[in-house]
Amino acid sequence: MSNGSATGATFHLGELHGSLSDPVLSSMTLLNEITGRFPDAVSFAAGRPYEEFYDPLQIHDHLERFRKYLEVERGLGSEEVRTALFQYGHTKGLLTDLLVRHLAADEGVHADPDSVVVTTGCQEAMILLLRALRTGSADVILAPAPTYVGFLGAARLMDMPVLPVAEGSGGIDVEDLVVQIGRARERGLNPRACYVVPDFANPSGLSMSLADRRLLLDVAEREGILLIEDNPYSLFNADGRRLPSLKSLDTTRRVVYVGSFAKTAFPGARVGYLVADQRVSGTGPGEGPLLADQLAKLKSMLTLNTSTISQAVIGGKLLETDCSMTRATEREAEVYRRNLAAVLAGLDTHFPVPEDGSRPRATWNIPGGGMFAVITLPFEADAAMLEYSASEFGVLWTPMRYFYPEGGGTHQIRLSFSVLTPERIDEGLARLAALVRDRTARP
Amino acid sequence: MSNGSATGATFHLGELHGSLSDPVLSSMTLLNEITGRFPDAVSFAAGRPYEEFYDPLQIHDHLERFRKYLEVERGLGSEEVRTALFQYGHTKGLLTDLLVRHLAADEGVHADPDSVVVTTGCQEAMILLLRALRTGSADVILAPAPTYVGFLGAARLMDMPVLPVAEGSGGIDVEDLVVQIGRARERGLNPRACYVVPDFANPSGLSMSLADRRLLLDVAEREGILLIEDNPYSLFNADGRRLPSLKSLDTTRRVVYVGSFAKTAFPGARVGYLVADQRVSGTGPGEGPLLADQLAKLKSMLTLNTSTISQAVIGGKLLETDCSMTRATEREAEVYRRNLAAVLAGLDTHFPVPEDGSRPRATWNIPGGGMFAVITLPFEADAAMLEYSASEFGVLWTPMRYFYPEGGGTHQIRLSFSVLTPERIDEGLARLAALVRDRTARP
Incomplete structure (x- = not known):
């Protein structure tokens, strides 16, 4: 810590516990900051539960x-x-x-x-x-x-x-x-x-x-x-x-x-x-x-x-x-089932298998439940790409790379669908498909 | 961790973080265990707030x-x-x-x-x-x-x-x-x-x-x-x-x-x-x-x-x-003021200054507020003495030694008076004086 100055005590980040310089903690702060700036985007980012059934009473x-x-x-x-x-x-x-x-x-x-x-x-x-x-x-x-x-x-x-x-x-x-x-x-x-x-x-x-x-x-x-x-x-x-x-x-x-x-x-x-x-x-x-x-x-x-x-x-x-x-949780489970079905149907609609036999623009896994699916894209999905996706196409997601302690998932994104409606899911996947077309279009 | 046995996995304490073998954490568990066994004793041990004014509504x-x-x-x-x-x-x-x-x-x-x-x-x-x-x-x-x-x-x-x-x-x-x-x-x-x-x-x-x-x-x-x-x-x-x-x-x-x-x-x-x-x-x-x-x-x-x-x-x-x-907290502050006064008055009553000029049996500090006072006794106050105090004289307190990271306070006890009435304080101090007489009596 630097000694006395007019503006008071200041630490250097290196004087604080190493976790505070760790990509894991910093990336989450960065992602929250990006998603916070685009409140009107369709957000596949938040891993929160569905809240319609909550009531303060x-x-x-x-x-x-x-x-x-x-x-x-x-x-x-x-x-x-x-x-x-x-x-x-x-x-x-x-x-x-x-x-x-x-x-x-x-x-x-x-x-x-x-x-x-x-x-x-x-x-x-x-x-x-x-x-x-x-x-x-x-x-x-x-x-x-x-x-x-x-x-x-x-x-x-x-x-x-x-x-x-x-x-x-x-x-x-x-x-x-x-x-x-x-x-x-x-x-x-x-x-x-x-x-x-x-x-x-x-x-x-x-x-x-x-x-x-x-x-x-x-x-x-x-x-x-x-x-x-x-x-x-x-x-x-x-x-x-x-x-x-x-x-x-x-x-x-x-x-x-x-x-x-x-x-x-x-x-x-x-x-x-x-x-x-x-x-x-x-x-x-x-x-x-x-x-x-x-x-x-x-x-x-x-x-x-x-x-x-x-x-x-x-x-x-x-x-x-x-x-x-x-x-x-019977009602919530039904919502998550409905939304998972909407995600899988929407992916089929918006990312059709190319008829000419060329490589598909995106592939995904088929979860048996829960709140998450993972898409593999033909380009790197990092914080800069998320920012571009949010500002140009109005859709938010989470880069998978942040979940790998020693690297990985560079081309993958996590879609969280717990708080959306089927209509918003379809709209969000249409926007995601537009991003993918934009990024894979030949000049 | 020991491998498979009929009774399942077992750790040795040495395989767990060092804090779990530390006197600080262990002493608190021991003290809680002793105080828990004497529910009818006058307890100067608990550092809890006064609760009469709480109401679930x-x-x-x-x-x-x-x-x-x-x-x-x-x-x-x-x-x-x-x-x-x-x-x-x-x-x-x-x-x-x-x-x-x-x-x-x-x-x-x-x-x-x-x-x-x-x-x-x-x-x-x-x-x-x-x-x-x-x-x-x-x-x-x-x-x-x-x-x-x-x-x-x-x-x-x-x-x-x-x-x-x-x-x-x-x-x-x-x-x-x-x-x-x-x-x-x-x-x-x-x-x-x-x-x-x-x-x-x-x-x-x-x-x-x-x-x-x-x-x-x-x-x-x-x-x-x-x-x-x-x-x-x-x-x-x-x-x-x-x-x-x-x-x-x-x-x-x-x-x-x-x-x-x-x-x-x-x-x-x-x-x-x-x-x-x-x-x-x-x-x-x-x-x-x-x-x-x-x-x-x-x-x-x-x-x-x-x-x-x-x-x-x-x-x-x-x-x-x-x-x-x-x-x-006006009402609570009044309770703590009243109780501190009762503690100091009771100490004067039950531990009078010897008229023959001999050393007093106990000395204490005079706090300006709060919930705690410290008494210095003419003998060691450890967990064994607390157990004796509780079982033979019906009064609980906290050995001060547990608050010293590198030793100290061996003859001191903490009196916490936040949850008691003046009557119970007087009774507790009378019991404490009896313990002190017992421990300092010449055979």
Whole structure:
């Protein structure tokens, strides 16, 4: 920091933590800045949930329902309810019982409430895990490339390197995971865990087959690593078929499950959770505490407890449908199904296969659900191209390159379709097709 | 992690981040465990706010008041209000305008709203600062010993060493700060900032004089370090006198102000904030962004945004008294004044000065406000003594040793009197006197 001057203290960026100079964090700021300047463009950029069904009055209903639950089901007196809502709360949270019911109803996971920690969004759950697993410079995490940018950013904040694993059409390439673990060990590194989104991943939209899920669990067991399962889109399948979560198949406690209500309830509340039923030895006699207890200890110095008000609102939302978020999100799931169909139909319409046998102008994957699809373009898609797309053609999207920790995705874009109508989707794809014609036209 | 076994994956504690083996984090767990086992003891242990004036119905009123503020004062349409309450929010938060009004009304601080970031409690504000300032192994922070355990824990989580500075009867010893900065630099370390609670500090109860505040600002400017000012108890003075906050005296932007609503509104909401008006160069042309922008970038990967629901409730609470928390906490301030008087009167009654000229059995400081006083005992006060005190005499307190990062306070205890009545305070001090008689009786 420079010493006294007329204008006061100034830092140089190099005097601040390295994450602040990292492309991952900077690119997101840049993208938000670009999208913010074009409010009238059709935006395939925002990864937000559909909001037509939100109503501020629901907040009051949820709060009241949760208050009654504390009184009637939990047997708390009015002073205890007051303490639960207003005071510093238990680090593990007020919702662990309801989350166990939710996990059984929606995920086929039968969890011990002691293994559950309510977190300030699933982002905090990832931070806690990354912090716990980083003991020194050898520790690393593996993740498929492309990876959710929130995970890459969390890892950067916790000084945890992320080694990329190849992705195939069925999500993470489990054979490559084994190869990458071996290479890391040859370099003296200690692979601690692999992060994975098994259903309709952000950003790729891809899902793992049941066989690959079992294979991944076997590899984790054989290699002695954890799996961090993040599954925010699992309820939004296009065909009504649900594959089992990794955690529901986990007989050897290799999986830490990270849960989110950002897409199933609403993101503003910042309520998520983790399930960590692994044991920790070396703390004293006996079987040892749960990994969840150790993660809660870290949380007690990070956010103390998850907002009691937010927990009460999400708790009330859970109680509304007897803790089934599948039931709670029936209308949203229908919107996402409708929009995915509109994206795939619109792509067929606006990017027809050339009859002359020449190479198509764009190709895309066909996700089985979720909120994202990926298009491969015949030219580079970077921030400058996004700016051009927005200003000249009125359509926004996300360059895929920002989701690759070590490069990749240079010609790919992510289309997020969660907040649009079919009409806007069609209009946006027409604009995108115009951009592609413009960029591929022969002079 | 041990590989497959019948009972599943097990970690050894040594395979998890070092903070989990740290005495700071473990001691708090131990203390909570002991206090939890003696619910009927008089507890001078809990550092919680008084809760008689809380009422769950207030939450609804605050929410409604904030919703109307968004519509009327901010001019948001109903869809924009819905987005503000339910969706991912701006990283810096919904309350920056109201916080600027609060800072002017209560703290004499005139802040640019762009320099304000709403945080998930002031704990997250400390985490963000500690993360930003840790660029490598040379970076260290200074703090008076004893120090708030939440700051020590946050520093441990962010791998930031805390070097102790001596404390006199007026809080931090500014001359010793200069000495410690010099010694650190001789060791090749890079002191980045000093953490300080100028009013009624936790745990010491001590306050800085105006002269010391000015001296501390001069030292920070001369030495080129930041001051992290944490001021949660400033409104709770015993005699109606307020000294200016460091930030209000800060003409050279040496102070990052960390704010809390845990004691002035309520802790469960987990809403705090920071004011960081320093500039950061090296990010591009021009004056450079505010440090607040860089801290917000870190926050976008830690918690994304502070709970919109919590912000709405705290916002409504702020609006109730035109953003004056001094007005909002008049009743609580009276309770704390009454309780401090009861503690000091009770100490005089139960620990009389021996008429025979022998050494007194206990001595204590006389705080000018806040929630804490410190007693020095003629014997060691550790976890075993706390257990004995609770089981044999029915009185709980906090050993001061846990607030010293490098040892100290072995014979001291912290009395927290915020949640008690004068009757319980007198009873508790009588029990404490009985413990002291028991431990100092000659056989």
